[in-house]
Amino acid sequence: MLISLRYTQRMIVLLSALLFSSVSFAADSNIVTVKDKQDIKVVYDINQNNIEAGIGKGLYYLRGLLEAYQKQGVSEKQLHISVVVHGAAGYWLLKDKPYQEFTGNPFDVNANKKVVQELMDHGVSVELCHVTMKGHGWAENDVLPGVKIVFDAYTRMIDLQQQGYAYIKFI
Known part of the structure; x- marks a missing residue:
């Protein structure tokens, strides 16, 4: 006792x-909180296969960024966020069957698909590099619904930065 x-x-x-x-x-x-709550533009560059809380670390922290803006009174309509996924993280955006083929485990399910859908529901543009897809032999029908396929990650990120997007390299 x-x-x-x-x-x-x-x-x-x-x-x-x-x-x-x-x-x-x-x-x-x-x-200190966000001063300018209008027209916030952010591009996330994710190419590392780091996992946090069972999902891709960059996706996990991006969800946290949305929550931080919300807590500071920023409307989702004022957020313009693109996440460009390529390289080793590309498989995060696959449907279950190609995900299982990639991981070599027929029982794997893609835990990222729920957070990807949540991000898209909040207006985030989730984008996958076509060069990464091509390198792995993935087709458009292997990719989660709603994910945009971009010609290549680097030209997409440069284009967004030229449009005024803040660049975040996620490691």
Whole structure:
């Protein structure tokens, strides 16, 4: 019983500290927020196969970016976000059967397809490099519905940057 009581006391202290830090953080008026909430343009460059929370890390953090803008009062209509996927991350945008063929596991399902659909539902343009597709022998019908196929990743990102998009290289 003594161990249980000590554990409970520690948990109360930890939870109290967490609650206190959250309240003080939220009340801090020194936090800098987005000033220009109009016509925000961002292009994400994802070509590394890094995984976070069971999905592609770049997609995971992009979802976080959407949430951060939302919490700062930026309307989805003011966000213009393109994510250009190529190289080692290209298979994230495949339907289950070609995904299974790529991974070599007939029981794999593409965990990225849910977050990809969520991103597209929030207005994000999810784009796959045709050169990456060609290099792996993937066809258009292998790609998740709604994903745009671009001629190549680099010319697409250069074009978007020339249109005023902020560039984020995701590693």
